[in-house]
Amino acid sequence: MTSEKVIKHYPRPPISLIESNIPGWGVDIYIGGSTGMADAELLERHNIKVVLNCAVNLDIDLVHSEEPNLPKHLLKHGSACVRYYKIGLIDGPGNPESMVLAGYHLMRSALDQELPEKASYKVREKGNILVNCRGGRSRSVTIVALFLHLEFPDRYPTLDSAIAHIRQTRELHPDEWFETPKPALIHLAERAASMEKMLREAGFGKDMKKT
Template sequence: MTSEKVKKHYPRPPISLIESNIPGWGVDIYIGGSTGVADAELLEKHNIKVVLNCAVNLDIDLVHSEEPNTPEHLLKHGSARVRYYKIGLIDGPGNPESMVLAGYHLMRSALDQELPEKASYKVREKGNILVNCRGGRSRSVTIVALFLHLEYPDRYPTLDAAIAHIRKTRELHPDEWFETPKPALIHLAERAASMEKLLRDAGFGQDMKKK
């Protein structure tokens, strides 16, 4: 069964709650696809203030007001209703080995970041986080699973345990588990977990931890 057929036969919500009130940050984690992240009302309803886009082949225009006096030759730019971060993963083979690890650190750093009291930083509330890719079933699952495993090893002692939890909360059908996430991404996440643990053993990696 092809990936497109899987998507057609097994629909899922635009966004799904994966974890509530996570220790250390007190926010909720959501995973979603392109339709969910592009729905401003849905983001507001769930108090989502941080969006991490994991897809290299998906761009979302979240700008809701253009800066004044924008030259006509420039594309629309300005502030959004959320803080928007992106790491461009391929959904399958082809990603550098360190890229999934970078995704974990970007997710964690987005939660830790403290914005200054300046007018140009319009969204300073912590709020909840949405991690998305095109379908919300592979790349975003990989990054969130790695985050859960590394941050909460007592609850998710293995990467597989975190993936199993997300498959359930994201409502991924068992018939599509063979590619949710893609095997190449699972392999990179396993390598990323090993690399992060080595960094921690050497005294790096968790200096900003708030737990």
């Protein structure tokens, strides 16, 4: 007879506030799952204007199509109620180690991006950011933890300290901490943090934050 670990998924909010008014950008960071990301009223209520989807196996239709009579062979396309970015992470082993570092840079760049005054760019307000995956408990936690550690090392001197903070603010039950985030993703985030620090020491890496 073999014993298998029974994994219980505990309830958590659709989205959770992780950090408020972050220095340099003045916006709030949220983490959520697919239900929270798909709730346009919830996004509006929390002034979320940027969404970063970390999941390769999750797509949500946010499009307000400007061409309602598209030919049947074309998928709906157009603008959305948010600025939508995506990096497709696997929730576990299988990701290239550079992919988590790319997720950090995509999150940071989404906050830095300046949109022109053109009709095709519908959502130009800075607003707050939601980082999501399917459950909001592993992939999104990894990217936000890496961001907090690299951007605010005085407050989060280690990746573990950033993860511990998110486990509390995201209301992740201690019984699921062994997989929130998945160990393979934590390992990649540690590697990504080391790579970013080496790039900065060599004179590359992030631009100076806005003040």
